[in-house]
Amino acid sequence: MRQVKVREILFGLLVVFAMCTAASQEALWSRPSLKSPEIHRDGSVTFRLYAPEANRVEVSGDFLMTGNPENQGAYVGEMTRNEDGVWEHTTPFALLSELYTYSFLVDGMRINDPSNAFVCRDVATLSSYFIIQGETGDLYSVADVPHGNIEKVWYASPSLNAVRRMSVYTPPGYRQGKDDYPVLYLLHGMGGDEEAWQTLGREAQILDNLIAAGKTRPMIVVMPNGNVSQQAAPGESSGGLAQPEFMLPRTMNGEMETSFMDIVTYVDSNYRTMQRKEGRAIAGLSMGGFHALHISKYYPELFDYVGLFSAAILPGGIGDDTLPIIYTDFEKKLAVQFLNAPKLYWIGIGREDFLYEVNKEFRTTLDGMGVKYVYRETEGGHTWRNWRIYLSAFVSSFFKELPGRDR
Amino acid sequence: MRQVKVREILFGLLVVFAMCTAASQEALWSRPSLKSPEIHRDGSVTFRLYAPEANRVEVSGDFLMTGNPENQGAYVGEMTRNEDGVWEHTTPFALLSELYTYSFLVDGMRINDPSNAFVCRDVATLSSYFIIQGETGDLYSVADVPHGNIEKVWYASPSLNAVRRMSVYTPPGYRQGKDDYPVLYLLHGMGGDEEAWQTLGREAQILDNLIAAGKTRPMIVVMPNGNVSQQAAPGESSGGLAQPEFMLPRTMNGEMETSFMDIVTYVDSNYRTMQRKEGRAIAGLSMGGFHALHISKYYPELFDYVGLFSAAILPGGIGDDTLPIIYTDFEKKLAVQFLNAPKLYWIGIGREDFLYEVNKEFRTTLDGMGVKYVYRETEGGHTWRNWRIYLSAFVSSFFKELPGRDR
Numbered sequence: 001m002r003q004v005k006v007r008e009i010l011f012g013l014l015v016v017f018a019m020c021t022a023a024s025q026e027a028l029w030s031r032p033s034l035k036s037p038e039i040h041r042d043g044s045v046t047f048r049l050y051a052p053e054a055n056r057v058e059v060s061g062d063f064l065m066t067g068n069p070e071n072q073g074a075y076v077g078e079m080t081r082n083e084d085g086v087w088e089h090t091t092p093f094a095l096l097s098e099l100y101t102y103s104f105l106v107d108g109m110r111i112n113d114p115s116n117a118f119v120c121r122d123v124a125t126l127s128s129y130f131i132i133q134g135e136t137g138d139l140y141s142v143a144d145v146p147h148g149n150i151e152k153v154w155y156a157s158p159s160l161n162a163v164r165r166m167s168v169y170t171p172p173g174y175r176q177g178k179d180d181y182p183v184l185y186l187l188h189g190m191g192g193d194e195e196a197w198q199t200l201g202r203e204a205q206i207l208d209n210l211i212a213a214g215k216t217r218p219m220i221v222v223m224p225n226g227n228v229s230q231q232a233a234p235g236e237s238s239g240g241l242a243q244p245e246f247m248l249p250r251t252m253n254g255e256m257e258t259s260f261m262d263i264v265t266y267v268d269s270n271y272r273t274m275q276r277k278e279g280r281a282i283a284g285l286s287m288g289g290f291h292a293l294h295i296s297k298y299y300p301e302l303f304d305y306v307g308l309f310s311a312a313i314l315p316g317g318i319g320d321d322t323l324p325i326i327y328t329d330f331e332k333k334l335a336v337q338f339l340n341a342p343k344l345y346w347i348g349i350g351r352e353d354f355l356y357e358v359n360k361e362f363r364t365t366l367d368g369m370g371v372k373y374v375y376r377e378t379e380g381g382h383t384w385r386n387w388r389i390y391l392s393a394f395v396s397s398f399f400k401e402l403p404g405r406d407r
Numbered sequence: 408m409r410q411v412k413v414r415e416i417l418f419g420l421l422v423v424f425a426m427c428t429a430a431s432q433e434a435l436w437s438r439p440s441l442k443s444p445e446i447h448r449d450g451s452v453t454f455r456l457y458a459p460e461a462n463r464v465e466v467s468g469d470f471l472m473t474g475n476p477e478n479q480g481a482y483v484g485e486m487t488r489n490e491d492g493v494w495e496h497t498t499p500f501a502l503l504s505e506l507y508t509y510s511f512l513v514d515g516m517r518i519n520d521p522s523n524a525f526v527c528r529d530v531a532t533l534s535s536y537f538i539i540q541g542e543t544g545d546l547y548s549v550a551d552v553p554h555g556n557i558e559k560v561w562y563a564s565p566s567l568n569a570v571r572r573m574s575v576y577t578p579p580g581y582r583q584g585k586d587d588y589p590v591l592y593l594l595h596g597m598g599g600d601e602e603a604w605q606t607l608g609r610e611a612q613i614l615d616n617l618i619a620a621g622k623t624r625p626m627i628v629v630m631p632n633g634n635v636s637q638q639a640a641p642g643e644s645s646g647g648l649a650q651p652e653f654m655l656p657r658t659m660n661g662e663m664e665t666s667f668m669d670i671v672t673y674v675d676s677n678y679r680t681m682q683r684k685e686g687r688a689i690a691g692l693s694m695g696g697f698h699a700l701h702i703s704k705y706y707p708e709l710f711d712y713v714g715l716f717s718a719a720i721l722p723g724g725i726g727d728d729t730l731p732i733i734y735t736d737f738e739k740k741l742a743v744q745f746l747n748a749p750k751l752y753w754i755g756i757g758r759e760d761f762l763y764e765v766n767k768e769f770r771t772t773l774d775g776m777g778v779k780y781v782y783r784e785t786e787g788g789h790t791w792r793n794w795r796i797y798l799s800a801f802v803s804s805f806f807k808e809l810p811g812r813d814r
Binding site: 009012049050051052053054055085106107108109110111112114115116117118119121124125126130131133141142143144146147148149150151152153154163165172175232234235236237238240241243244270312314354355358 | 416419456457458459460461462492513514515516517518519521522523524525526528531532533537538540548549550551553554555556557558559560561570572579582639641642643644645647648650651677719721761762765
């Protein structure tokens with residue numbers, strides 16, 4: 001075999017690569033390679049977009065700036081055009097350490113950043129994202145620590161007559177050891193699915209980092225799909241590539257709650273779990289907080305730790321009257337749950353959250369019952385920023401008294 | 408607790424949702440909801456984009472049209488603007504059943520489709536995608552059949568002094584049963600990573616569907632990261648959110664090949680595998696084909712099935728001379744491998760592939776040695792379309808004679 005010309009092959013690969021990514025000759029030769037976002041040492045950020053014929057370009061993101069702790073992240077920055085057709089904007093202040101999402105508005109058209117391969121989906125919307133390192137950003141970043149594994153598994157749900165998908169995080173050391181682990185069931189909000197806590201929720205990064213820091217103990221985290229009309233996240237089921245929808249049928253009508261034992265049964269059968277109350281936690285955001293509230297009182301002996309993150313407190317659900325059992329006798333069932341003495345009942349909400357008032361009423365109810373709970377009030381509203389904070393706080397405050405490895 | 412106003416809360420959720428996705432008031436009220444892509448019954452497709460002030464908008468995709476089997480998918484369609492600022496284009500012909508990627512060119516700016524939540528990443532480029540159902544498209548779709556699970560696992564690689572990430576597909580029935588399974592090691596190309604075969608490669612869908620149809624037997628598919636300078640895919644390692652790069656150091660210098668037993672050891676220790684030659688296959692695309700070629704001859708007793716998909720045939724690697732052992736004595740090592748009589752040595756390449764000639768020379772070498780192999784030549788070039796076809800053909804032609812369930 002004759003000497004193969006290495007350089008020719010490598011050049012060929014490069015050309016094929018360039019052709020594929022450019023998708024047309026025109027774009028291939030006209031598009032400069034841009035660095036966007038560029039995070040500066042001082043914490044300010046520069047955004048860049050090649051849009052040679054645009055009239056007006058803005059960058060829009062949920063940024064928190066230094067010296068302005070009250071801002072809620074509705075930042076819009078005007079971009080200016082240079083001679084090469086590249087629009088640019090640098091934030092006038094440093095951004096606080098966080099994970100931020102952003103997009104560009106080009107003459108009224110909203111797009112994500114073509115120079116940034118990192119996007120996350122929230123319901124049907126893709127947004128570009130970046131992280132400002134520091135205390136908070138580091139917690140949401142993949143660090144040089146032992147990592148848990150993520151599994152996307154299909155389980156049978158006889159109650160729903162369906163095969164459904166969930167995400168399962170197993171902590172570092174799970175494969176190598178033989179111990180049983182506690183389990184956190186972590187539920188998403190409306191329009192979300194079994195992917196949500198993995199992407200914008202940064203569940204794996206938060207758990208990896210808190211476990212490595214000794215701030216929580218290793219646990220299994222189960223993230224099911226809370227939309228019983230779905231088998232799985234959009235694109236992952238036999239429903240095909242139908243676009244994700246925010247409001248789905250059968251989400252808060254009792255079916256998720258009354259079929260929940262199918263999930264627990266699968267997890268306890270397929271993972272090394274502590275199969276008792278003090279080894280189980282349940283938490284959820286918004287609609288998932290609603291689910292966690294009702295599931296934990298429907299099965300009062302199942303969970304010792306309950307977390308309601310910006311929970312949609314709807315004592316009566318929103319179903320028709322065909323599945324009422326889960327929602328009847330709200331306070332009576334709560335009383336039974338608290339007679340079973342859960343070790344932690346945790347409520348978190350932002351001061352600007354539109355669900356603030358119903359959460360306040362719920363706390364009044366709990367106070368009237370004379371039961372104990374932990375309450376955390378934060379800045380801001382109904383946002384992933386708050387839900388990441390609540391998850392971090394919640395997992396740092398439970399399972400500690402369980403037997404197991406000292407950390 | 409007073410009666411909670413369900414409608415108010417639901418309205419609140421909707422408003423928050425709309426605010427989040429729109430990211431600005433302007434976009435919230437000005438952007439119409441568009442259906443794009445819209446796949447018509449006759450197989451033609453309409454694309455839509457809201458870009459009220461754009462001057463020229465094109466849709467660019469890798470489409471194959473009915474009646475034109477020679478076209479290689481460099482389709483560009485002019486979009487026309489209607490009075491609402493929406494640009495639209497309908498393909499003049501039906502598209503053949505396939506998975507297609509596309510993007511929009513707006514006055515020279517390349518973007519993915521803001522109305523389509525389904526994107527896949529190829530190196531640093533995100534493209535929108537859709538599927539035209541039919542024989543080929545169905546094979547790449549999630550169907551109503553039993554599904555395998557996907558695991559993202561971290562394993563120790565002592566040879567590389569690193570902890571690294573891989574994707575593992577376990578077939579339907581794996582969790583429920585006790586059988587040992589054969590394993591396919593499936594390698595990505597340059598610029599790819601452990602996610603590539605899961606996204607554009609449609610590995611899980613192809614395996615689920617072929618297993619359900621009885622066209623291949625249940626197997627474990629292991630998809631490692633072939634870039635030894637990386638721990639994991641971009642964004643999934645402690646390297647942070649550095650943008651993905653096409654050419655990385657140390658990709659074809661022998662380190663992937665000589666550290667490969669770390670992967671096999673992990674898989675054989677953590678999964679129920681048939682730990683023998685007839686239970687192991689290895690295949691890869693482009694650079695991954697190069698890796699599969701060299702790994703399989705370096706360990707001539709390890710694999711009974713070898714697949715080279717558009718392989719970069721570089722007998723000497725591209726490393727410096729510090730790790731030559733893997734690449735020396737090319738033909739001699741090949742001869743040893745064939746003395747060990749692999750059951751299948753499979754080569755696939757497209758007629759337009761820039762690697763066609765080196766593959767032809769390689770076949771001449773094999774012919775000169777008088778060894779047997781299976782050769783599949785297709786239309787087209789160095790594309791995921793071909794690699795999906797090769798994977799489907801390859802897995803349909805091995806492991807059949809192994810003992811196990813009849814299908």
